[in-house]
Amino acid sequence: MIAKELINYMIPPLKPTDDIGQAQLWMDELRLSQLPVSDEGKFLGVITEDMLFDSNFRFGDVGSYPLMAHDAKVNAFSHYYDVLKVASAEDTKLVAVMDDLNQYMGVVSMEDIVEAFAKSSSVANPGAILTLKLNAVDYSLSEISRLVESNDAKILTSYISEFPEDPSKLLLTIKINIEDVNRIVASFGNHGFTVESSFSTSESSFDEQERLDIFMKYLKI
Secondary structure (H helix, E strand, O other), rough: HHHHHHOOOOOOOOOOOOOOOHHHHHHHHOOOOEEEEEEEEEEEEEEEEEHHHOOOOOEEEHHHHHHEEOOOEEOOOOEEEHHHHOOOOOOOEEEEEEEOOOOEEEEEEEHHHHHHHOHHHHOOOOOOOEEEEEEEEHOHHHHHHHHHHOOOOEEEEEEEEEEOOOEEEEEEEEEOOOOHHHHHHHHHHHHOOEEEEEEOOOOOOOHHHHHHHHHHHHHHH
């Protein structure tokens, strides 16, 4: 899924000349803590609810505030992983989407990203999740995929993170399209891979949905 497909047209951009009352009204009505600011097709940044209630700022219009996240923008055809990366780097809940002429098209909110991710087949489909610990120099997704497929299964998605106690090792989390992974775990063990954890998504579907709901409520604050 690409950025332009996730644009939330219910989130309007403010103009620098808009008064602060307008910004406060829209935030209240839309239950948002941030709003984008643009001018003649250019993305200028994000104004936040905290700014509006900061006693150090008593400006009359939006453009007088020290906007944040000026670089929180992606091209219309950027993958939503890139949107997440930019949002994290800029510490913002909104990322602007720009066309090929660098003109503002709209914004994607982190709530929109979470919903898109939750609806993706890799998350929605049942299966099992395994976390493997391995040496960074030994990492080969093709070899790991071969072992999974030799047991009549497929990897739906994968994620790599650093092993906190040892930077020379990696943690690889994979989601597999079957729930009974005993044979796969045994295959990994026979080939020198250490399985740190394993669980079925069907067994934890309620917990996972509950966590997702909590996260979505957090994003709406």
